[in-house]
Each structure stands twice: as structure tokens, then as C-alpha cells.
Amino acid sequence: MTGQGRGEGQIAWAGRSMPVLTAIGERFAAERPLDGLKIAACLHVTAETAVLVGALKAGGAEIALAASNPLSTQDDVADALREYGIAVHARAGVDRATYYRHIDQALDIGPDLVLDDGCDLVNILHTERTDLLEQVSGGCEETTTGIIRLRQMAAENALRFPMVAVNDTRTKRMFDNRYGTGQSTLDGIMRATNTMLAGRTVVVAGFGYCGRGVAERAKGFGARVIVTEIDAVKALDATLQGYEVRPMAEAAELGDLFVTVTGNRDVIRAEHLERMRDGAILANAGHFDVEIDVRALADLAAEVHSGVRPNTDEYVLADGRRLLLLAEGRLVNLTAAEGHPAAVMDMSFSAQALAVEWLVNERLRLAPGVYDVPEEIDHEVARLRLAATGIGIDTLTPAQEEYLHSWRVGS
Numbered sequence: 001m002t003g004q005g006r007g008e009g010q011i012a013w014a015g016r017s018m019p020v021l022t023a024i025g026e027r028f029a030a031e032r033p034l035d036g037l038k039i040a041a042c043l044h045v046t047a048e049t050a051v052l053v054g055a056l057k058a059g060g061a062e063i064a065l066a067a068s069n070p071l072s073t074q075d076d077v078a079d080a081l082r083e084y085g086i087a088v089h090a091r092a093g094v095d096r097a098t099y100y101r102h103i104d105q106a107l108d109i110g111p112d113l114v115l116d117d118g119c120d121l122v123n124i125l126h127t128e129r130t131d132l133l134e135q136v137s138g139g140c141e142e143t144t145t146g147i148i149r150l151r152q153m154a155a156e157n158a159l160r161f162p163m164v165a166v167n168d169t170r171t172k173r174m175f176d177n178r179y180g181t182g183q184s185t186l187d188g189i190m191r192a193t194n195t196m197l198a199g200r201t202v203v204v205a206g207f208g209y210c211g212r213g214v215a216e217r218a219k220g221f222g223a224r225v226i227v228t229e230i231d232a233v234k235a236l237d238a239t240l241q242g243y244e245v246r247p248m249a250e251a252a253e254l255g256d257l258f259v260t261v262t263g264n265r266d267v268i269r270a271e272h273l274e275r276m277r278d279g280a281i282l283a284n285a286g287h288f289d290v291e292i293d294v295r296a297l298a299d300l301a302a303e304v305h306s307g308v309r310p311n312t313d314e315y316v317l318a319d320g321r322r323l324l325l326l327a328e329g330r331l332v333n334l335t336a337a338e339g340h341p342a343a344v345m346d347m348s349f350s351a352q353a354l355a356v357e358w359l360v361n362e363r364l365r366l367a368p369g370v371y372d373v374p375e376e377i378d379h380e381v382a383r384l385r386l387a388a389t390g391i392g393i394d395t396l397t398p399a400q401e402e403y404l405h406s407w408r409v410g411s
């Protein structure tokens, strides 16, 4: 197969597991809700993203796409999208400067709307491309880290247009963050190392929706799971779900595999690295490459063997212990594997597409700020996904409706 053919094949394969987004794309093709609008998007350039981009283009949008991570681009998918008329500024393995240049180039489209995953594009718009701000009437943010940054911008009155928090939908957090991150993170770790998880100790740093997903899947493989947290409620929740909870300083000595999923920096730092066992594997599933202090690891290492396996670098410490860093500390699920499965992205990206449509209708009424996706969209996505997978649910009887809505009805 040629590169182009392979990309098309992958997009078609993903589309088979994305019936809801495909149906939305078909409706968009008929109704053209995005006619004449220009969209600059900064998303992981994967087959699933290609299905989303296809739906938006069918709706009439002109789209420029940059990657939201320097290592996550599927190059054959990017080529196929270019053939399809999308301006794709992305290539796997680019350096930091090229990564930012690509976002800048995507912004050259002069967007009416923006789609972001991690808030880098919105950040550049508000710092380096302020000339374009006037024309932007809104956007959507896909991930937890991006929402945190947007809320900080909004709190400082720095955000200049409405942004919809797609990440905060129930269908995104409950399914994409949990099952998607859980499965794809372990997929990446196993593709990179072929390590066995049964009987090993896996340390999961962070017990948000993503961390919970990783912990559940590691447990399912037969690992002993230790959770580290800074939030007392989440830590308590982890203990009640049967996980051991310890500070990283203790967990560092016990783990065979470490997965960071906190959204914060320096979660694994020199004082932890110094205590780790020979052969410990370090992987990050948080959005940015700041969770494992890679510089500290390099400083501690006497030797570095790059690429001992694909996406695996071996750092040999002065006493001979070897620590294995996956994907340079970047998102292991999108670097060493293909990101979340299409079936889960069907829900997140359907919510994204419907949120874009909602934004287009509402944007002139919305002040700058961070907005939740309307609950009806969440329900619509779940309803359509159930229908597409042939699963029926119950409906309330009139008596049940009344019971729920009237305080006059007795118990």
C-alpha cells in the first residue's frame, strides 16, 4: 500500500467504529451548519481526528490542522487529509520550534473558530497572534489540562472569546478519560516494552478520571497497583477501591512501572529517581511532558542508550541501575500506541462536533469565558451511541415522572 492509501484505510477503519460521528457528518453534509466558517484546529493528528475533520468539512467549514503534540502525528493520516483538502501542518517527531511554527501556520487561515487540545493554540492567539483575535468568535477545548489553563485565563480576564469545555462532558470524562486513557496507555507501554504486568507493581500518580482508568486496567492485568495523590478525597476513594495509597517517596522504591497522569509538573523528580529499582519503567500519560523530570533523569545518568526498543530510552545510573523512559516522557498512549480506540473517540468527537454547531448558533450571545457543553448534547451523544450499538434502555412511566417532579406525591 502507498502512504496515502494506508492513511485513507486507517481513517475508514476508524470510521467503522464511529457511527455516531459518521451520522453527524451526514447530517452536516445535508444542513451545512458551518458554511463559510474557517476553523484552526490543534488536535492529535490521528485517524479518529480525521473522521471529526471530515464531519466538520462536510458541514461547510474550511479547516487548518496542527498537531497538539510533537510526537503524536500519524503521518500517513496527515497525508490523506492533505489529499482531502485540509491544510495539515504536522509531522511526527518534530522539535519544539517546529511544533509551535506548525500551530502558527494553522492560524494563518484566519480562524472564525478554534479547536484546541491542551490550549497551546489559544495561548499563541492571545500572546503572539493577537492580530487575529478580533475575528475569532469562539472555540472548543478537548482536554483537562487545556481547561485548567483556560479557566486561569478567564479568571484573569485574559480570555477574549467563549471556549466550550468539551472535556467536562460526562461522555468525555467517563469514557474517553477513563476507558480511553486506561486502555491506550497500557497499549503504549506494552508496545514499547512488551513487559508483563501480572504480578508486577504499577504506581499510578494521580487518581482523576484518567488515573482511575490506568489503575483499573493495570489491576485487570494482574498488577499490584499503588496510587499516589495530593487530593485527600481522591486518595480515600482509591483506598476504598482496593488500591494501596502511598506518597511517591515510598512508592518510588516499590514500583516496576510508573505512570504519571496528574496534569502537574515534577511528579517524579530526582529524589524519587534515586530510589528506584533496576529496570523500572517510566511512562507519562498526562498532556504535557512535564510530569517526569527528564532533565533530572539525564543529570543522574552516567550513560543513555536511546532507542533500546522503539519509544524506549535506557538511562544507566552511576551505580549501574537502569531506568527506562518511554516516549521521552511525552504522552505514551499517542506516541507508542495510536491513542484512544475509535469507539471511545466516537463519543468525545461527536460531543465536539455538536458543541461546534451549538457554538456557531450561540456565539454572538456568549461573552468571553469558559462554557459547559449543554447537557442535552451529552445525552444526545450517549443516546445515539446506545442506538448505534443496539442497546435499549427504559423510559420513565408517567407515574415515575410525576414522582420525580412533584413534592406533593408521598413516598
Ligand code: ADE
Pocket (backbone or CB within 6 Å): 043, 044, 045, 046, 047, 048, 049, 180, 334, 338, 339, 340, 341, 342, 345
Ligand atoms: N486523544 C486521545 N486519543 C486520541 C485519538 N485517538 N485521536 C485524537 N485525539 C486523541
